[in-house]
Amino acid sequence: MKASTPLIITISRQLGCGGAAIGQQVAEKLNIRYVDREIISRAAQRLSVVEKEIDEKDEKIQSFWKSFFQLNALASDAPLPPDMRITTTGEIFKVESDIIQHIAREQAAVIIGRCGYYILKDHPNVITVYLHADKAYRVDRIARQTGMTDKEALEMIEKNDKERGNYIETFTGSKWHDARQFDLCIDTGKTGVDNAVELILNYVIMVHS
Secondary structure (H helix, E strand, O other): OOOOOOOEEEEEEOOOOOHHHHHHHHHHHHOOEEEOHHHHHHHHHHOHHHHOOOOOOOHHHHHHHHHHHHHHHHHHOOOOOOOOOOOOHHHHHHHHHHHHHHHHHHOOEEEEOOOHHHHOOOOOOEEEEEEEOOHHHHHHHHHHHHOOOHHHHHHHHHHHHHHHHHHHHHHHOOOOOOHHHOOEEEEHHHHHHHHHHHHHHHHHHHHOO
């Protein structure tokens, strides 16, 4: 590992596991950059020309990405971006991959989602983390945060799991929940947010000692 290579921590997470809170705390404690919705914002800017060329009849792709943005906004407690129209998911993945790789070359960072663990698999100084929890914990967390009923929260979780799983499998060729892809897998339903943060920080210390 090259000392001059920025440390990158990628966090892949199920909805309702506290991924945004955990990622933000890890970044703060390590005094490094936190990257989440910035990737979507920069991708939207990069795709502004492409957006003008969209086929208005392609409602399926537009609906998928609108839903994807809404769910990610909930996960990161951030406002939604303006309505946007995307031609293909392949174009989005390519642009986001370029942005993530550029960020990884620039400086140390915690990167949330967006297949970062796969895109940066050849980065010489990357730690990949996967956060998961049982549905009961996730339902309770989302219901408390949003005011949804348990039924509504469960429906959102199941829809999000399916969409994220399909997206990741399409572009990585692997199953989202395959633990072999990650350096560290944490059940946040058992650890809670604070202990998950400490586990990640201790792992960073261990591999860099």
